[in-house]
Amino acid sequence: MCTVTFLPRPGGGYLLGTNRDERPSRGLGRPPVEQVVDGRRVLHPVDADAGGTWVAVDERGATLCILNGDREPAAPAPDDPPSRGVLVLELARDARRAAVLDELERRARRGALRQRPFKLVLAEPGDAVRPAASSVITWDGRDLGRDDAPGARVVVSSTFETDAVTAFREALFADFLRALDEADARGVAAPARALATWHAAHRPEAVDGDAYSVCMHRDDAGTVSSTQVEVGERRVALSYRQGAPCRAAPTVTLALVRAPAPLAG
Numbered sequence: 001m002c003t004v005t006f007l008p009r010p011g012g013g014y015l016l017g018t019n020r021d022e023r024p025s026r027g028l029g030r031p032p033v034e035q036v037v038d039g040r041r042v043l044h045p046v047d048a049d050a051g052g053t054w055v056a057v058d059e060r061g062a063t064l065c066i067l068n069g070d071r072e073p074a075a076p077a078p079d080d081p082p083s084r085g086v087l088v089l090e091l092a093r094d095a096r097r098a099a100v101l102d103e104l105e106r107r108a109r110r111g112a113l114r115q116r117p118f119k120l121v122l123a124e125p126g127d128a129v130r131p132a133a134s135s136v137i138t139w140d141g142r143d144l145g146r147d148d149a150p151g152a153r154v155v156v157s158s159t160f161e162t163d164a165v166t167a168f169r170e171a172l173f174a175d176f177l178r179a180l181d182e183a184d185a186r187g188v189a190a191p192a193r194a195l196a197t198w199h200a201a202h203r204p205e206a207v208d209g210d211a212y213s214v215c216m217h218r219d220d221a222g223t224v225s226s227t228q229v230e231v232g233e234r235r236v237a238l239s240y241r242q243g244a245p246c247r248a249a250p251t252v253t254l255a256l257v258r259a260p261a262p263l264a265g
Contacts, residue, residue, distance in 0.1 A: 002054075002067040003169055003214055004121050004155040006134040007180075007195060009232075012126035014134075016063050016229040017195045018055050019214060019245065021157075023221045029054075031252045032227075032240045038093040043238040043254045045227060052085025054227075057238055059259040061125040061231040062095035064088050067157035069117025074142035078114045087115055097122050097135055101146070104137060108144055117141050121155055125231050132231070152177055160211050160218065168212045172201075192230055199226050200245035215246045234258050 007015040020029065027048030035042050037058070044056035055065040066084050091100050100122055107113040120137040136155055138145040154173040158165040176198050183189035202213040209217030216223045226245035230237045237255040 002157045003199070003216075004065050004067060005153070005173060005195060005199070006121065006123055006132075006155075007152045007191060008126070008132040009191065011128055011233055012130060012132055013061075013230075013232040014123060014125060014132035015192055015195050015231075016055075016057075016065065016121070016123050016134075017199050018065050018227050019199050019216070019223045020054055020225045020227070021216050021221055022224045026224070028242065029225050029240075031242070032238050032254050034254055034256070035089075037089065040092075040259075041256055042089075042092050042095075043236070043256065044089070044092075045225070045238075045240050047083070047085045050083035050085050052083045053088050054085055055229065055238075056088055056092045056095070057229045057231070057236055058092060058095050059236060059256045060095075061236050061258055062097075063121075063123040063229050063231070064091055064095055064100070065121040065123075067119040067121070067155065068159075069119060069138070069140065070157045070159050070162045071117065071140065073117050074140040077116050077141065081114050081116050084115045084118050087118075088120075091120075095122070097124055097133075101135075101137065104139070104144055108139075113139060113144075115139065119155060119157055123229075123231075158211070165212055168203075169214060172203075172214065173198075192228065196226070196228055196239075196245070199228075202246060209244075209246060215244055217244070231258070 003019045005017045030046040032045045041059040044053040057063040123134045126132045136147040156166040202209040223244045226241045228239045236258045239253040241249045243249045
């Protein structure tokens, strides 16, 4: 469960949106906080159960966003596996793509990557010449995988009809990108607002939402919050809405002045 979108913007900035889908037994997430991690300021909402997070952005504009794996694990889960959300905060000590990859590979070699399967989205800003970029790192319980496809992307985790739900949301996102390109050409695009609206959408055939909708509603699970990261030339912001984004809910936004140090990797 969960949907993450990545949208590069002119000038090397980007938007990243994520819907958090959970079972009713999970505690409600807590609003975002600013935390200093190894000397760097990091913004992230808080998982009420384990104290970690599912999405974090640092003052340089590097974002980490984790989703549960949605395929059959390649190995049995260890006894008492550590929280995937705590892993995000541990990796936020140096959220550059190369550093995160090195750390995950080091842990995997040592048998220290004991979390259940996951998909980890890494995003970094670019500059006036180099566009923002993303990677998706997968862990199946035994091996790491990596996808560095360029440009905008959507990443889906659904344990319900995995292939069908993923294909449906990918098609919806392709439609969204075409509409945004048309709005850009007319000079009327508002990408941050448009992306937030997309994350709140239900498919037309299910006005109250269903398992296929981006804002997901099922009897046993549903979208419990929506978060958007916006990285620009001088500013890093994280906006958080508690509850299903299809319903009116206040947005909590924290922002940082973007650190000038360039990112490498």
